[in-house]
Amino acid sequence: xxxxxxxIISEMTLEEKAGLCSGLDFWHTKSVKRLGIPSIxxxxxxxxxxxxxxxxxxxxxNTSVPAICxxxxxxxxxxxxxxxxxxxxIALGEECQAEGVSIIxxxxxxxxxxxxxxxxxxxxxxxxYLSFQMAEHHIKGVQSQGVGTSLKHFAANNQEHRRMxxxxxxxxxxxREIYLASFEEAIKQTxxxxxxxxYNKVNGEYCSENKYLLTNILK
Numbered sequence: 512x513x514x515x516x517x518x519i520i521s522e523m524t525l526e527e528k529a530g531l532c533s534g535l536d537f538w539h540t541k542s543v544k545r546l547g548i549p550s551i552x553x554x555x556x557x558x559x560x561x562x563x564x565x566x567x568x569x570x571x572x573n574t575s576v577p578a579i580c581x582x583x584x585x586x587x588x589x590x591x592x593x594x595x596x597x598x599x600x601i602a603l604g605e606e607c608q609a610e611g612v613s614i615i616x617x618x619x620x621x622x623x624x625x626x627x628x629x630x631x632x633x634x635x636x637x638x639x640y641l642s643f644q645m646a647e648h649h650i651k652g653v654q655s656q657g658v659g660t661s662l663k664h665f666a667a668n669n670q671e672h673r674r675m676x677x678x679x680x681x682x683x684x685x686x687r688e689i690y691l692a693s694f695e696e697a698i699k700q701t702x703x704x705x706x707x708x709x710y711n712k713v714n715g716e717y718c719s720e721n722k723y724l725l726t727n728i729l730k
Contacts (some may be wrong), residue, residue: 552612554607560578584619588636600648614659614661618662619663620642627672650697650701665694667679667681
């Protein structure tokens with residue numbers, strides 16, 4: 512499989528590669544018909560599948576299709592129950608299969624650095640060990656159903672205020688022992704299909720173009 516993927520990538524033009532990064536629309540990747548690469552659907556899932564309906568309501572808003580609303584990541588982590596969160600992952604995977612969703616955008620393994628962070632409800636913990644344990648078993652559950660996960664937000668994305676532009680200044684030891692630890696173990700143990708980069712900068716460089724984070728560490 513890895514050999515085939517590398518071969519396909521080597522045959523793609525620069526425009527086709529850029530197309531895969533930009534997408535067809537908000538929730539679908541672009542297809543590359545000449546190489547047999549289909550368009551796939553993704554959907555949010557902080558604590559349940561959030562697939563937008565195709566038709567808009569009278570206010571021009573796409574509502575979400577009905578789905579199970581599970582307890583938040585923070586609540587599930589309080590259980591310290593690996594089997595429980597794996598069962599939640601299995602149920603999420605089953606719902607994705609039923610709705611034609613190939614990748615669900617979660618789980619979130621960021622560390623709760625501040626109680627003011629607007630995404631704390633979906634982050635598991637301020638403890639890297641608990642965070643990776645929960646993320647690992649969530650991913651196992653979802654991917655056991657043939658549905659991919661997107662472990663996020665890589666990396667050091669610990670606040671919502673100015674999240675598109677904030678520069679997280681952090682030294683190597685703190686980055687490794689606290690903010691990357693939950694990602695490292697979850698990735699090594701489960702091989703999530705994708706990893707979502709964060710909007711913020713880390714030490715002066717945006718995560719989406721940060722060679723040190725994406726190539727030297729992640730790959």
